[in-house]
Structures are given as structure tokens and as C-alpha cells.
């Protein structure tokens with residue numbers, strides 16, 4: 001058996017790493033600064049009192065493409081190290097026992113310079129040697145090394161001349177902006193040499209600030225003020241940061257991007273996996289020294305460590321909110337007002353949070369929006385519907401009867417309600433639907449039945465084609481002429497026939513088949529209100545045409561009241577009767 005080795009197409013590899021690993025050409029500045037910072041860190045290990053600096057300059061001329069120059073007075077490289085670390089892709093001096101102290105670790109960052117330049121020129125002198133070495137690397141994988149006969153203090157200088165078409169990444173404004181962006185919180189000064197020397201980074205990081213200052217910092221950056229700034233810290237992974245509470249509601253499945261720094265240097269603004277998924281109502285600015293980013297620096301490695309960090313940071317958010325709730329501060333109510341649905345989703349998952357928050361959470365009820373505390377004060381029996389449609393069908397009736405009915409149809413609400421007895425054992429939770437309410441309607445006396453008899457017969461005949469059975473009872477509010485109710489089966493047939501009308505022939509025949517093979521069609525109910533003045537008038541009307549038109553119209557109105565989508569046949573009914581009423585009126 002013969003053994004072979006893979007061959008690597010160096011040019012292809014370099015192209016892949018330099019052009020496809022990073023999201024924007026500007027990252028070449030990030031990678032250069034990061035190398036400078038790591039070199040300064042390494043030098044400090046040799047000479048603790050060394051004052052490290054990084055300097056940047058741009059050379060422009062009308063005849064040549066612009067050139068960026070960056071220097072550091074860091075550890076530098078010996079000739080041997082140049083061969084070992086600069087000239088081998090994937091080789092890095094930052095592995096081993098002290099790797100936690102450095103930002104770089106993959107040995108590919110310098111290749112990002114090939115996105116914007118055809119050649120990297122690096123001149124270096126190691127703190128351990130007097131030799132000044134020049135290294136010139138090209139994207140085809142070739143490089144040259146020579147010893148320079150010149151004096152130089154230990155450190156490294158890099159020259160990059162812009163590739164054609166990439167000049168915009170060498171403009172002074174843009175370079176200053178991005179250097180500041182990536183390095184504003186770095187512990188070493190970064191100078192820009194222009195007409196005068198200016199320092200680009202002198203900012204205190206928001207995680208070192210007090211709440212108000214952290215809020216102002218973010219406001220100055222984003223133009224919007226967040227509701228609050230929650231301090232974050234984790235012993236695992238050495239994370240420190242701020243979770244800014246967004247000033248607007250966000251969808252529960254929104255993924256927030258977080259701004260992540262390592263050793264105070266901005267590595268990515270798009271990290272989404274550092275906070276728990278439920279924390280979608282905050283956006284984080286964090287420094288994470290002990291976590292490992294992927295080579296592109298866009299995400300952290302999914303690992304058990306990251307999982308633990310996420311839990312710890314999630315706990316910081318929870319504890320903070322609990323503290324706010326206990327203090328009943330204005331900020332708490334503001335956050336609750338905007339993010340109650342997020343807090344509800346949190347409370348469903350977390351019993352501790354549930355117990356602490358449930359009283360302050362708002363719910364839609366037949367008597368208006370109320371907090372659970374207000375709801376509990378009304379009595380120990382809590383009635384709720386599990387769907388929004390059911391709630392809409394009966395909320396008016398419940399209100400007229402002064403019954404407090406909760407809408408459990410929104411995401412999480414039913415689950416939250418079902419958990420109530422765990423915290424308040426005295427509470428009884430009962431799911432109801434429209435038919436529960438109609439069961440409590442008052443039956444007519446024999447005399448009243450006789451009065452309604454003809455009307456009811458006509459109504460049943462008129463609405464039979466719509467699979468609707470009619471009845472007359474007495475109920476509140478008397479302004480409500482009729483209540484449409486349907487149980488699950490009746491609702492199935494109604495939806496099937498609605499869908500059939502809206503779809504193509506093939507799908508319609510499938511639905512037909514399902515209906516034929518399924519359960520026997522169940523009728524919905526339309527209960528007319530004996531106490532309603534219009535209904536009273538109808539009992540005594542001797543105009544069958546008018547009776548029919550009003551019954552049909554009341555049927556459609558009851559459907560609309562319950563937010564049931566109208567079938568085509570029902571739409572036609574409405575239009576026909578409207579025209580009819582108008583022509584009767586005009587004939588008069």
C-alpha cells in the first residue's frame with residue numbers, strides 16, 4: 001500500500017483565508033492592531049514597566065497608491081521566529097501556557113492584509129536580538145527575508161500599499177474611524193501621525209462605567225436611549241459587560257447581535273451566542289477574556305464553557321430584574337410595559353422568576369387590561385379561554401355579566417395561568433369557551449317561547465344552509481342581539497368549508513374527502529337575545545321578507561363580532577341584504 005500526502009494549493013488557501021474568512025476588508029486594521037497589542041503584552045512579560053505604544057501613519061502621493069504604516073514597540077521577532085511564525089500559515093507564537101494572555105491564536109490574521117494589499121512588508125527587531133529583519137510576503141505564498149543594516153529599537157513596523165480598487169480603506173478618515181472603533185478601550189495608546197500626533201483611544205469601557213454613564217455612552221453611539229443598563233459578569237470565562245435593555249418591543253424569536261471585546265479590543269459586533277436565547281430584549285456590550293472565538297471572530301465556539309457562561313450571564317439579568325421588581329422602581333414598570341411578553345416567556349421557563357413576576361404581569365381580560373395581582377383580588381376562581389377567538393366571542397357577554405374572563409390565547413398566557421396554583425394554591429383555574437357562557441343564559445318561559453316560536457322556526461330554516469342552529473334565550477348585555485358559538489367540531493366544519501372556498505379544486509376535493517370520512521357535521525349555534533329590542537320587534541313583525549333579511553344580517557354580524565372570517569356565501573348574504581335595506585328605505 002502506498003502512502004501519499006495531500007498537496008496544498010497555497011495560492012488557493014491564502015485566497016480562501018484572506019478573502020472569505022472575514023466579513024469586511026476593514027478587518028485588516030483590526031488584525032494589525034491586535035498583533036501590535038499582543039506584541040506589547042509579550043514585551044511587558046519581559047519588562048513589566050515597559051510603556052507600549054502603537055503608531056499609525058498614512059503616506060499618500062498623487063502618483064502612487066496610498067500606503068499604511070503601523071508600528072509597535074513590542075516584543076519583535078528574531079530571524080528564526082520570522083521563519084517560524086510569519087512564514088508558515090497557521091503558526092502562531094501565542095499558543096502554550098500563556099495563550100490566555102493574547103488575543104490572536106490561529107496564525108492566520110495577518111493574511112487579512114492581502115484583502116487590501118498585494119504585499120506585506122514587515123520590519124522587525126526582537127527584544128532579544130540586535131538584528132533588524134525585513135520580511136516581504138506575497139499572496140502567491142512567496143516571501144523574502146533580508147537583514148537590514150540599520151539601527152532600530154525593538155518592535156515591529158508593517159507597510160501595506162493599497163491594491164487597486166481598495167484605496168477607500170486607506171483614507172485617513174476611514175482609518176482613524178476604524179482604528180478607534182476596534183481599539184477605543186485598549187490599554188495601550190494608539191497614535192495617529194498626521195499634521196500632528198493625535199491619540200485615537202482614550203475611552204473608558206462601558207462595563208467600567210456607572211449605569212447613567214453607560215447609558216449615555218450607548219445613546220451617543222446609537223442615537224437612542226436604552227431603558228436600562230444591566231451589569232453583567234461571569235467568573236467562568238472572565239466576562240464583564242453591560243446588557244442594554246432595548247427601548248422597543250422585539251419578537252420572541254429575534255436574535256440579538258452583541259458587541260464582543262477580547263482583552264478590551266472589539267472583535268465582533270455580530271456575536272449572537274453569548275447571552276441566553278430568552279434575553280432577546282437586551283443587546284450586550286461585553287469583554288470576554290477567557291472565551292474562544294472562531295477564526296472569523298463572528299461567534300464563540302459552542303462549548304460547555306460557553307454554556308456555563310451563558311447561564312451565569314442570564315442569572316445576572318434575572319437577579320437584576322428581580323431586584324427592580326422588589327424595589328418597584330419606575331424603570332421596572334417601563335421595562336415591563338415594553339417587554340412584558342419577553343418576561344412572560346422567561347417566567348414560563350423559570351419557576352423562581354414566575355413566582356416573583358407573575359403578580360406584575362398584565363393580561364387581557366373582559367374587564368380591561370389587568371395585572372395578575374388585580375385579577376387575584378377579584379376572587380379565587382379564574383376563568384380563561386385558551387384561544388383569542390373564543391375570548392372575542394364572549395368577552396362582551398362576560399363583561400355585561402361582570403364576569404372577569406382572561407384571554408389565555410396569546411403566546412405563553414395559558415401556560416402562565418395553568419402554573420398559578422403552584423404559587424397560589426387557593427386559586428382555581430378553569431378553561432371556558434363560548435358554550436360555557438351560553439349554557440348559563442336564562443331559558444324563556446312557556447309564554448315567551450310561544451311568542452318567539454314563529455321567529456325561531458324562520459331563523460332555523462334561514463340558517464340551516466349555513467350549518468347553524470338557532471335558539472332564543474335571555475342574556476346580558478341586552479344590546480347584543482345574538483351570540484354565535486361553536487364547539488371544536490362545528491368550528492372544524494366551518495373552517496373546512498371556508499378553506500374549500502378559498503383553495504383550488506384538488507385541495508377542495510381532499511377537504512371534501514376528509515369531511516365525508518370524518519365526524520358527522522356538527523351545527524354551530526346562534527342564540528338570539530330575547531331582551532334585545534330589535535329581536536323583540538322581529539317577533540312581532542308580519543313581514544317574512546324583512547324577518548329573513550334581518551336574521552341573515554344578524555347572523556353575519558354575530559360572525560364578525562366573534563372574528564370569524566366570512567365565507568363567500570356569507571359575504572354575498574351581507575351584500576344582498578344591504579342592497580335590500582337601502583332599496584326598502586328608498587321605496588318609502
Ligand SMILES: Nc1ncnc2c1ncn2[C@@H]1O[C@H](COP(=O)(O)OP(=O)(O)OP(=O)(O)O)[C@@H](O)[C@H]1O
Pocket residue numbers: 031034035036039072074075076077085086091092093094103104105106107108109110111155156
Ligand atoms: N507586530 C508583531 N509583532 C511581533 N510578532 C508579530 C507581529 N505581527 C505578527 N507577528 C507574529 O506573526 C504570527 C502570525 O500572526 P497572525 O496575525 O497571522 O496570527 P496570530 O496573531 O498568531 O493569530 P490570529 O490568526 O488569531 O490573529 C504571530 O503569532 C506573531 O508571532
